[in-house]
Amino acid sequence: MIPPMSNRFRIDDAAPPLVIPYPDLAQYRRPSQQHLDWLYAKGVPLTALKGPPLVLVASGYKALDGAFEPDAGGEEWLVFPLHDDVVYWQPRCGEFARWNGRAFAIGEDVIRAAATYSFGACLNIFGDPLQWLRAGRDGLVVADWGQAFNKLRDVPRIAVVESLLDKLEQHLQPPRLPEIFVLRQREVVA
Template identity: 45%
Template sequence: MHDDTYPAFGGLMQRHLDWLTASGVPMTAIIQPERIRLCHGFRAPDGRFEIDANGPVWFAFIEREDYVFWRPGTSVLATWNARSFALGENMICNASTYALDGQLHVFQHPLDWLRWNRDGIVIVNWNLTFDRLRDCPRIEIAESLLPTYRKHMQPARMPELVLSEYGKAAA
């Protein structure tokens, strides 16, 4: 993922570190599993991130197949190539997430996710919720997200059903 087709990132400045730690984010969440990076730009209408050196500051997170950008102080998220479903996607299929009656934590806001040391996910693309979460044994979600979760926790489409002529009783 690290070639010329991807954005160049900067490191967090002291003021960003100060803001994160003052907001209750532990240092481990700032640097692990990958350190938070910095980028300037805007969220395009399609939800993708557009680099602009004169744009506001965004924090950048590396996901398996994408980058997810979060504008600090807001709930606004964007992706680089629209492949990411959530911040923290690796937690979805990690066996330790569900061990000892554990559950996948779904956070409404990236700051809450960071405060919990990235132990869970923040959904970026709700349209993929059913496909990505249907096999999770247990999910913990904020009550404020429940209507959105229920709306999207169903298949986007079902196959057309045609009754077979085969196996009918002989007349």
């Protein structure tokens, strides 16, 4: 009888993949009257806040890795839940943080929606969530420009606020191009 091999891989030995659970949105608050008054003063119609998804409020800070860290003593952030991530926006400084780093943009689901481009319409890209909310959530707000090329390269038409035009053009370039060589054919001597 052949003894079992000690270096044989067994599925039971595999480590589970790293899973970052979706945050418990119940720990976040709905905007208070003070938040609503501030948003309304900034030109945001209250109908833009009811979602889906709802705009929530959380206290915390942005960690060094760009992730949001809840902290009751931290600054208040507006919270925008997405299907596989959560984007946090700090209105005072304009910074974005994300829960697990997957999200490209607030409102990114419109990229794949046929109605976004129907009748010659464009995908609208706004500079911050206030502009996006003032426009009735018609478009998106980029939270991670590093994903722009891969997420937007197949989009037929884009309308962007003027302040983002240079940034968009810079990020709609492939991150790198391959080095190209010419194959030389060898002559066959008969």
